Amino acid sequence: MTDAPTIFERIIAREIPADIVFEDDRVIAFRDIAPKAPVHLLVVPKTAAYPDVASLADADPALLAHVVAVAKQLAGEHADGDYRLVFNSGVGAGQTVFHVHAHVLGGGLTEGSLG
Ligand code: 5GP
Numbered sequence: 001m002t003d004a005p006t007i008f009e010r011i012i013a014r015e016i017p018a019d020i021v022f023e024d025d026r027v028i029a030f031r032d033i034a035p036k037a038p039v040h041l042l043v044v045p046k047t048a049a050y051p052d053v054a055s056l057a058d059a060d061p062a063l064l065a066h067v068v069a070v071a072k073q074l075a076g077e078h079a080d081g082d083y084r085l086v087f088n089s090g091v092g093a094g095q096t097v098f099h100v101h102a103h104v105l106g107g108g109l110t111e112g113s114l115g
Contacts, residue, residue: 006099008044021078026063027070029104038107039079043071044099051098053087071104079106 011018011030018030021041032040045063050056056064068085075083083106088095 006048006097008042008097008099008101009048012044012046022070022074024070026066029070029074032103036103037084037105037109039075039083039105041071041074041078041104043067043074043102043104045101048099050100052089052095052100053102054089056100067100067102071102074104075106082106082109084109 005013007016010016011020012028018033020028020030022029022043025046027043027045029041029043032042045056045067047063050059053064056067071083071085075081083104086103086105087100088103
């Protein structure tokens with residue numbers, strides 16, 4: 001028996017809608033449904049093999065580097081080029097979707113704040 005698909009797999013499969021801002025053969029990026037900053041995008045590898053950033057880094061560092069490169073590109077297109085890149089890892093850190101994803105936060109972040 002396989003696990004039920006995550007919400008991000010369903011977005012990748014176009015089973016549920018999302019405001020998609022970028023897609024290539026390896027990643028998809030879309031606006032977070034509950035934005036925590038004026039610009040809040042999610043960059044998501046299409047593979048569901050990795051639940052968090054550490055497992056992605058171990059298994060496919062080139063894919064992680066691509067996620068980071070896409071995040072930088074999108075921060076330039078959707079914000080002023082400055083951005084915060086967040087990978088929540090584990091329930092205790094607030095992770096709710098166990099399909100690795102980068103939060104790209106930008107556009108008027110509070111100086112010196114991690115919140
Ligand atoms: P996590 O808490 O796992 O780091 O991040 C999951 C993110 O996915 C949250 O910021 C949440 O708002 C976002 N999210 C959850 N469900 C959906 C959805 O159906 N569509 C979109 N666009 N974002 C979602």
